[in-house]
Amino acid sequence: MTEIVRIENLHKSFDNLEVLKGIDLTVNSGETVVLLGSSGSGKSTMLRCVNFMEIPTSGKIYLNGDLVGNERSGKMTYRESELCALRSRIGMVFQHFNLFPHMTVIENVMEGQVIVLGRSKSEAREKAMAQLERVGLAEKAEEYPARLSGGQKQRVAIARALAMDPEVMLFDEVTSALDPELVGEVLKSMRQLAEEGMTMLCVTHELGFAYHVANRVLFLNDGAILEEGEPQKILKTPKTDRMREFLEGHSLFKLPD
Numbered sequence: 001m002t003e004i005v006r007i008e009n010l011h012k013s014f015d016n017l018e019v020l021k022g023i024d025l026t027v028n029s030g031e032t033v034v035l036l037g038s039s040g041s042g043k044s045t046m047l048r049c050v051n052f053m054e055i056p057t058s059g060k061i062y063l064n065g066d067l068v069g070n071e072r073s074g075k076m077t078y079r080e081s082e083l084c085a086l087r088s089r090i091g092m093v094f095q096h097f098n099l100f101p102h103m104t105v106i107e108n109v110m111e112g113q114v115i116v117l118g119r120s121k122s123e124a125r126e127k128a129m130a131q132l133e134r135v136g137l138a139e140k141a142e143e144y145p146a147r148l149s150g151g152q153k154q155r156v157a158i159a160r161a162l163a164m165d166p167e168v169m170l171f172d173e174v175t176s177a178l179d180p181e182l183v184g185e186v187l188k189s190m191r192q193l194a195e196e197g198m199t200m201l202c203v204t205h206e207l208g209f210a211y212h213v214a215n216r217v218l219f220l221n222d223g224a225i226l227e228e229g230e231p232q233k234i235l236k237t238p239k240t241d242r243m244r245e246f247l248e249g250h251s252l253f254k255l256p257d
């Protein structure tokens with residue numbers, strides 16, 4: 001198995017607040033890893049460190065086997081140009097889709113390709129269309145975002161990230177702000193991506209998705225990984241009281257027999 005993301009002893013503090021307390025995680029090619037945890041446990045901070053929207057306080061991150069940054073006398077240093085290049089290799093989708101309202105759907109999906117990757121408009125348009133088809137929104141290409149449902153906007157945000165040909169996709173609670181009836185269509189697109197072999201690290205409270213789609217589930221508690229395992233095991237028989245309480249709090253989750 002090829003490792004795509006390796007996180008080694010990741011620590012992150014904001015002033016005196018230590019948010020991540022030594023995280024180790026490897027995500028292999030084609031794997032879907034789901035990260036669970038209560039609000040404030042550090043899930044978003046962890047994802048943001050992986051694509052260097054936050055600079056780790058200490059620890060190392062490797063993408064496709066390459067160490068990000070330079071190590072000098074035990075401390076990592078990062079050049080902004082390197083981080084920009086790195087970010088373009090990692091797709092990220094957030095709770096709030098942040099589409100440009102004054103651009104059509106397809107222009108939104110083309111923008112990063114043209115600005116960041118330097119693709120021609122015609123190439124970008126072709127790639128954008130292919131990704132919109134992948135999330136089932138080809139017929140909305142010329143619409144403006146205001147005319148889409150929340151679920152459709154989120155699928156456009158996924159297509160926009162995919163159009164950059166990322167080596168890994170990070171999803172941060174992408175269904176949390178959606179009306180319940182729109183959650184399914186977004187999870188379906190994510191499931192399809194996973195089945196197509198995309199490498200994915202997903203923060204979600206959708207335990208059904210974790211159960212049916214993830215290869216591995218991690219439970220983050222107070223900045224550290226408390227449990228980790230196959231979804232069918234860890235979600236049915238958590239080892240710690242803390243994770244059991246967390247799962248019981250998601251009472252809508254019915255485990256298949």
Ligand SMILES: Nc1ncnc2c1ncn2[C@@H]1O[C@H](COP(=O)(O)OP(=O)(O)O)[C@@H](O)[C@H]1O
Nearest residue numbers: 014017019037038039040041042043044045046
């Ligand atoms: N930029 C920041 N500055 C200061 N504190 C932050 C910042 N980002 C996150 N935090 C704090 O870090 C902790 C973890 O936050 P977060 O990673 O967003 O958790 P989660 O995504 O699991 O809800 C929280 O206490 C939050 O207030």
Ligand SMILES: [Mg+2]
Nearest residue numbers: 043044045173
């Ligand atoms: Mg969060």
